[in-house]
Amino acid sequence: MDVYYIDYISVSGASWLHKAPAGLKMVVAAVMIGVLLWLRYIWILSAIFAAVVVIALSARLPIKLLAVLALYPLFFLIIVFLSTAGLNVYSVSMLMLRVLSITEIVILFLLTTSYPTVFGVLGRVLPGVLVAALFFTYRSIFVISQSLSDISIALHLRGGIDWKHPGPSLGNLGRVLGHLLVDTIDSSERKADSLRIRGFVNRVYYLKQ
Amino acid sequence: MSHIHLPDGFLPPWLWISGYVITALLLMALWWRGKATADPHRFSLMGAMGAIMILIAMIEIPPFEYHANLSVVTGIILGPQLFVLTAFVVNIILALIGHGGLTAIGLNTLVLSTEAVIGYYVFRLLNGFGLPVGRSTFFATIAGLATGTTVAFGIIAAGSPWIDQVLGSAALRPGMELPPGVSGAHLNLKRLAIIMFAVGSIGWVAEAILSSAIIGYISRLIPGLVKSEDDA
Numbered sequence: 001m002d003v004y005y006i007d008y009i010s011v012s013g014a015s016w017l018h019k020a021p022a023g024l025k026m027v028v029a030a031v032m033i034g035v036l037l038w039l040r041y042i043w044i045l046s047a048i049f050a051a052v053v054v055i056a057l058s059a060r061l062p063i064k065l066l067a068v069l070a071l072y073p074l075f076f077l078i079i080v081f082l083s084t085a086g087l088n089v090y091s092v093s094m095l096m097l098r099v100l101s102i103t104e105i106v107i108l109f110l111l112t113t114s115y116p117t118v119f120g121v122l123g124r125v126l127p128g129v130l131v132a133a134l135f136f137t138y139r140s141i142f143v144i145s146q147s148l149s150d151i152s153i154a155l156h157l158r159g160g161i162d163w164k165h166p167g168p169s170l171g172n173l174g175r176v177l178g179h180l181l182v183d184t185i186d187s188s189e190r191k192a193d194s195l196r197i198r199g200f201v202n203r204v205y206y207l208k209q
Numbered sequence: 210m211s212h213i214h215l216p217d218g219f220l221p222p223w224l225w226i227s228g229y230v231i232t233a234l235l236l237m238a239l240w241w242r243g244k245a246t247a248d249p250h251r252f253s254l255m256g257a258m259g260a261i262m263i264l265i266a267m268i269e270i271p272p273f274e275y276h277a278n279l280s281v282v283t284g285i286i287l288g289p290q291l292f293v294l295t296a297f298v299v300n301i302i303l304a305l306i307g308h309g310g311l312t313a314i315g316l317n318t319l320v321l322s323t324e325a326v327i328g329y330y331v332f333r334l335l336n337g338f339g340l341p342v343g344r345s346t347f348f349a350t351i352a353g354l355a356t357g358t359t360v361a362f363g364i365i366a367a368g369s370p371w372i373d374q375v376l377g378s379a380a381l382r383p384g385m386e387l388p389p390g391v392s393g394a395h396l397n398l399k400r401l402a403i404i405m406f407a408v409g410s411i412g413w414v415a416e417a418i419l420s421s422a423i424i425g426y427i428s429r430l431i432p433g434l435v436k437s438e439d440d441a
Contacts, residue, residue, distance in 0.1 A: 003263075003302075003306065006306065033217065033311075036218075037217065037218040040378060069306060069307050070307065072306070072307040072308055073214075073216045073307050073308075073310075076214035076215070076216065076309070077216060079214060079404060080215065080219070080396075082400065082404060083396055083397055083398075083400045083401035083404060084376055084394055084395065084396055084397060085394065085395055085397045085400075086376075086393055086394040086395060087376070087394045088394070090379075091376065091379040091394055094379040095376075095379050098218060098379075099216040099217075099218075102216065102217050102218070103216070103307045106305060106307065106311070107306075107307065110305055110306070118305075127240075129240065129294075130236070130294070130297070130298070132252070133252070133255060133256065133259070133294055133295070133297075133298045134298050134301065134302070135256075136252060136253065136255065136256025136259075137255075137256045137259035137260050137263070137295075137298045137299065137302065138260075138302065139256065140256045140257045140259065140260030140261075141260040141263055141264065141302075143257075143260070144257065144260045144261060144264060145264060148264060166415065166418075167418060170415055170418040170419050170422065171418060171422045172422075173419060173422070174418065174419045174420070174421065174422020174423045174425075174426065175422050175423075175425075175426045177261075177265075177419070177422075177423050178422060178423040178424075178425070178426025178427050178430075179426065180261070181261065181282075181423060181426075181427055182426075182427060182430050182431065184257045184258075184260075184261060185254060185257065185431065185434070187257070188250075188253040188254050188256065188257040189250065189253070189254075191253045192249040192250040192252070192253035192254075193249075195249040195252075195253065196249045
């Protein structure tokens with residue numbers, strides 16, 4: 001589970017990059033992304049990409065995780081390439097390098113800044129209700145991902161997934177996901193009750209660290 | 210699903226800024242009306258449904274990286290107003306882990322919202338005519354996903370001159386120009402349409418079966434949850 005691992009690294013890390021102010025990191029990342037979008041020299045792009053990897057190593061971040069997360073946009077880029085006529089090796093390398101560098105910068109930021117800190121910074125510019133929605137959704141991911149691992153057993157007991165029979169398999173998966181949803185709704189009700197007792201009024205407040 | 214998976218730098222600024230502006234206006238209008246209240250129960254449910262959408266969206270089916278996102282299921286449960294906020298939040302978190310560009314967040318919110326709103330109203334209509342919950346969800350999902358994909362394709366087509374420029378400039382070293390009469394790399398919209406609609410339609414049916422099983426199961430256990438927003 002990527003989000004789980006990202007959260008662990010960002011919270012437990014103690015490198016110089018973890019200690020840097022979140023607002024500053026956000027501004028630097030935004031500037032770097034802007035520069036990358038504008039650049040047309042492949043050697044400068046390569047140099048920036050190499051620099052990002054060096055920064056990641058200096059912050060003792062797991063390179064394997066960085067590589068895996070960078071694969072997402074590269075997979076999506078394949079759809080663009082499949083729909084494009086007239087590409088050559090240079091353009092494919094240029095586009096891949098640009099996308100890879102931008103993704104690595106975003107991931108580098110997230111691996112060294114915990115989500116609550118990110119939401120806290122965003123809370124200064126975004127409406128409180130939106131930041132609260134971000135926080136609730138993010139927190140729910142961890143609650144649900146626990147249940148998600150349990151339902152694989154339930155799915156197996158109901159016949160599992162056999163792609164030779166996609167209809168019944170999807171039906172089984174749907175019912176198991178339905179059960180997960182009912183379970184999630186139940187836990188969200190309990191969470192809502194505790195929020196009501198604490199006087200939740202449209203936003204979550206963050207303590208400055 | 211009909212997410213725009215284009216990485217940053219591919220969409221023209223006027224298009225992605227418009228996506229953010231329209232989403233912001235939509236969110237302001239919805240919260241201004243005060244119907245999508247911050248009642249802890251609705252808010253908590255919204256967070257849970259958003260989390261499920263994120264977890265499901267992370268399960269990719271190669272080679273075209275198709276994934277379900279249960280937008281219609283979430284739309285049916287939350288209603289259109291809360292869904293727009295959920296879609297925005299889901300797209301922010303997904304973009305932060307490299308799932309679609311940061312610039313596409315606003316546009317993807319509009320695409321997902323279209324999917325969910327169409328799905329919600331088709332479900333209400335069919336169910337109102339007496340069609341069972343499962344079948345209503347099936348057709349609502351197909352309708353929602355087909356409309357969402359059409360909107361996503363329309364957005365990409367609108368930005369295609371810029372995308373062609375990006376693809377073309379990537380193929381040229383600085384200082385180089387294409388000889389007259391030679392066309393550079395460009396987006397083939399026909400090919401993209403085949404991928405999005407022909408290949409995508411297989412995914413629509415799969416997601417529709419999945420969605421109808423989910424809503425069917427939930428409506429048996431918690432009948433009150435699958436109801437109109439006005440009743441909520």
